[in-house]
Amino acid sequence: MPDISKRVVIQIDEGWQFREASETEWLPVAQFPTNVHLDLLRHKKIPDPFLDKNELLVQWVGEKTWLYRTEFDVPDASGYEKVVLNFDGLDTFATVVVNGHEILKSNNMFIPQRVDITKVVKAGDKNSLEITFDSALILGKKIQEQYPDHKWVLWNGDASRLAVRKAQYHYGWDWGPTLMTAGPWRPVWLELYNAKISDLYFTINVADSLDSASVVAKADVEGSATEVIFELSLNGKLVQQSSSKINGGYAQATLDVSQPELWYPTSYGSQPLYELKATLLQGGSELDASSKRVGIRKARVVQRELNDAPGTSFFFEINNIPIFCGGSNWIPADNFIPRIGKQKYYDWLKIVRDGNQAMVRVWGGGIYEEDVFYDAADELGILIWQDFMFACGNYPAKISSLRDSIKEEAIANVKRLRHHPSIVIYAGNNEDYSLRESEGLTYDPENKDPDSWLETDFPARYIYEKILVDVTKELVPDTYYHFGSPYGGEDTSDTTVGDIHQWNVWHGSQERYQNYDKLSGRFVSEFGMEAFPDAKTIESYITEESRDELYAQSQTVDFHNKADGHEKRLAGYLAENFDFSTRPLKDYVYVTQLMQADCLSTAYRVWRRNWKGPGREYTAGALVWQINDCWPVTSWAIADYYLRPKLSYYAIKQHLAPVIIGMKREVRETRRDKYTSLVDRSVVVELWVSSFLLNDIEGKLHVKAFDVITGNKIYDKDHGLVQVTSNRSTDLVEFGLPKVSDVEDPSRVVIAAYLFDLEGKQIARYVNWPEPLKYVKLQHPTDLRVDRVDDSIRIQTDRPLKGVTLEANDVEFEENLADIVPEETVTFKAKESLGDQKVDVRFYKPDRHDK
Incomplete structure (x- = not known):
């Protein structure tokens, strides 16, 4: 008994x-x-x-x-x-x-x-x-029929979803x-119980000096009991303890911590998790106990005027450290949530962490994720941007029962999630304000009367600016609440306030991705480019009976790409940048992934340049759409349904490293006189360094350039000592594009930049190529050395190589994408033993030059 x-x-x-x-x-x-x-x-x-x-x-x-x-x-x-x-x-x-x-x-x-x-x-x-x-579909349609006056406008799915x-x-x-x-x-x-702790929660105040913190522990109690004992422990060792009498079903105690071990995002420090335990007593007998893991940290969103730019900043500060939030968006990892096990959640978030990503945004069209997801984020130091579950629609908030249900939903889920130190922001929805703009729905920011919003054709405003505001203010007053994503400024495309979704690459005006430096915002919470998944993933969804569909433009492969107009958009960006063929399938998969990698790494590189220090946080975050898939599909994901990273994953990892070198070719034109149409053009190379380190360092900058056709070195210069200032980007040098002999042909020049510490150890490298690559006369190397040393592959070449990657059946590499030039050795280290595994080397080389 x-x-x-x-x-x-x-x-x-x-x-x-x-x-x-x-x-x-x-x-x-x-x-x-x-x-x-x-x-x-x-x-x-x-x-x-x-x-x-x-x-x-x-x-x-x-x-x-x-x-x-x-x-x-x-x-x-x-x-x-x-x-x-x-x-x-x-x-x-x-x-x-x-x-x-x-x-x-x-x-x-x-x-x-x-x-x-x-x-x-x-x-x-x-x-x-x-x-x-x-049936949720049928009942949703019946609800929709009852409200014919509501504007049932949305992007994606059936309009009845807005009522369900x-x-x-x-x-x-x-x-x-x-x-x-x-x-x-x-x-x-x-x-079964007589009394229970129905909720254990807390607020934390960390001193500005970070040398002390107070944890105000709180417990809601149901039933008859007299006392709650609160204990705060770390690694099994008691730190503080206090008891509290229960008054009106509530108990509270303040636990002061001197020199707390603070919780930091990954790469900025460790992730110690205290245990807060509450024990419910009646006459000395224990009736119930509850515990939560606690991360002591100071977190805020900073929005302040910038020194020399319009609008305001939008950046996250953790324990007084401004954080550039490079990361990704998260969708549910399966259409059938119950089969996602604990290990798969941890594996996904380890992919995020190992990719140097600091933040994941839980997107508003999925679910409030499983507890294990947030537990993993707490342990791995990944910041969470948490949307409420509204996406791309005009929700019928005029329905009072729906409003009541949404309020109950918000309360329940904020209570469930609020103890996680990883969650640093809640946002009301995904793109509902953008849809409002697109559909011309009524919105008067000067109108502060919530009840009147329900009488407009955009009643959903009541959810984001009334219900969710009230819930978050009461339950998580110290966590920033954002009306939506994107939101800020005069409209959702305002690049100077709040966050933006930058979809003018792929969607919208379909800009060239080389223009990402002109498409920045204060915080870019969505952007992306499609690519095919691993060829093995495509093979996994085509059955034996459909094997004749195993090619890039088959009906089945197209069916596994749900993006409107994907055929012309993906082909368009490929045609703009690459010489390619759709066959064989593996070659096409490779070139789509290489294009995605170039596209996304460009965004991270140039937006990270805008992180220029205090008062100059022009861009403070970039969250790619998306990290994952919910089924085997061609999409914007940078790792596919089976957790197989695409080339873009490695490119992003490299561009979110603690220190990176950035480079850009700037074409400058000068008209010879005011009457002529003749223009003198010159190409200037701009070079900068971006650091997430919290201390200044000195480095030595060396730059080389090579002729892509002959492999000859045409530029070799030591630019001397450079100062790498902590936690910002610093412009270093600019110089004229080197010439191939006396020929000025930018399409033949590949530039490699290296940053070494004072002892000669390489800190960062970057190889800059002429664009578009389809015009570059790439050559096969005449001397390509591929050496296996222990569990690593080392590669040397006598010609510049673009997009080098290794292919092996059962082995993953810590890095699996590199551009390689002569006079260097690039090492690919395997995550496990290579054994006698066959490893193939692939790089971008169109067949045209072999004919």
Whole structure:
């Protein structure tokens, strides 16, 4: 028998069955938690929707009603005042019946539900639990019909999604399939108690000097108890302890910490996590205990006037350190969330951390992520930008029941997430203000009357500027809340205030990516370029029966790219920059990935240049769209569904290193006189260094240039000592583009810049190529040396090589992209033993010069 003074938790995760409502046969579930697609797949009732074009064959699933049931035992409950059934997540329209009694109707996937079943439960006996899941698609359309006056405008998916609090990407997006899931997608569990800690939370104040902190620990208590003991520990060692009497169901104590071990973002320091524990007592007996991991840190968003530029800064400061937030956007890692295990979450976030990324933005069309996601971010030092779950639509906030549900959703999820030190900002939505502008919906920033917003054709404003403002102000007053992403200035395209989504490369005006320096903003929270996934990933989704579809422009491969106009946009950017062919497939995959790598690394390089120190934080962050995929697809992701990095991942990693060299060719034109059309042109090379280090260093700068055709060195200069100032970019030198003999041909000149420390160790290198590459007369090397030394591959060449990468079946490399010039050795280090693994070397070399 359990000690009936203490709360008891029982997981209800066994014996589950499911069926379609019109069927009679119950089948066992595939796992628990689960969803209907996973269960149907286990029983081979549907084809795998990730293969071929099978997505089209499973659309009926989302239009059916599904039933789930199980039985659970309840121990002797006579000593307990409460028996509560908990549902951490029901997807989405759910009716719950226990022992024949309807106990719950739920219509929000994001709200955990707690139901007191003390009066209906049978202690010491079997209890039946049945959940009916109605079609979210059909019920959403019926809700939509009830409000014909609302402007149901959106980007992506079916308009009915705006009325349904379900993961919006389930309705289809421009990178993901339409798969309308249903089921108990998060744990179901029972608790028996007399009193419990219903919430443990805290606020932290860190002194400006960082040498002390106070942790104000708080506990909400349900039931009869007298005292809470709060303990703060680090690595199992007690730091502070305090007790508090319970007053009105609430207890609080202040725990002062001298010389706290502070939590820092990755590469800026360590990530110590204290444990805050609360123990609930009644007459000396323990009734309940709860604990949270605590990161002591000082975090704020700084928006202040700039020294010599319009608008204001928008940067994150952690423990008094301004942080340039290079990182990426995160979408759910699968269409079927329950099958994403703990290890996969950690693997994904290790990819982020190992790629030198400081921040991940949890995008507003997915889910408030699983606890393990944020736990991993806390441990790895990754900052989290957390959107609320609204994306690309005009949500019908005139519906009072929807507003109530959204408020409950926001409260529940902020309470669940607010202890994580990784979360440094909450944002109200993704691109809903941009959609408002596109559709011409009413928005008067001078109108401060929230009730009147509900009477306009943009009632969703009430969600972002009233409901979410109130919730975050009350629950996370020390964490910055941003109305939306993008948001700031006169409109969402204002580059001088707040954040922007820079989609004028790929979308919008489809600018050349070489123009990213003219497309900057104070904080760029989205930008991107598509590329094919690994060829093995493409092969994985084309079945044996469809093997004749295994080429770049097949119907099946196009089906696995959901972006509107992707055929012409991807081809357009390739044609603008590369000489390429779509066959063989591996070659085409390579060139799309190389183009994506060049595109995105250009953005990071030139935007990082704008991080120029105090008062000159012209660009303070760049979050690429996107780090991951939810299925095997051609998309903007820099690592595909199977966690296989694309070339762009390595390019971004290199451009977010602690110290980088940047270089740009600037064409300067001078008209000979005011009457002539004749212009003298010269090419000037601008060179700068960007540092994330927190201390100044001295370095030696050396620059070489080579003729791409002959491999001859045409420039070799030691530029002497340079000062690398901490945590900013510094312009170093500029010089005229070297000539090939007496010929001025910029398309033949490749420049390599090296920064060495005073002992001669290389700190940074960068190789600058003429663009576009399609005009460059690349040559095969006549002397290419590839040496295997231990678990590394070393490469030397007598001709400049573009886009060198290694291909091996079962081995990954720490770095797997490099441009290589003569007179240097570039090393690729394997993550594990190479053994006798065959390793192929690939580099960009169009076939035209071989004919």
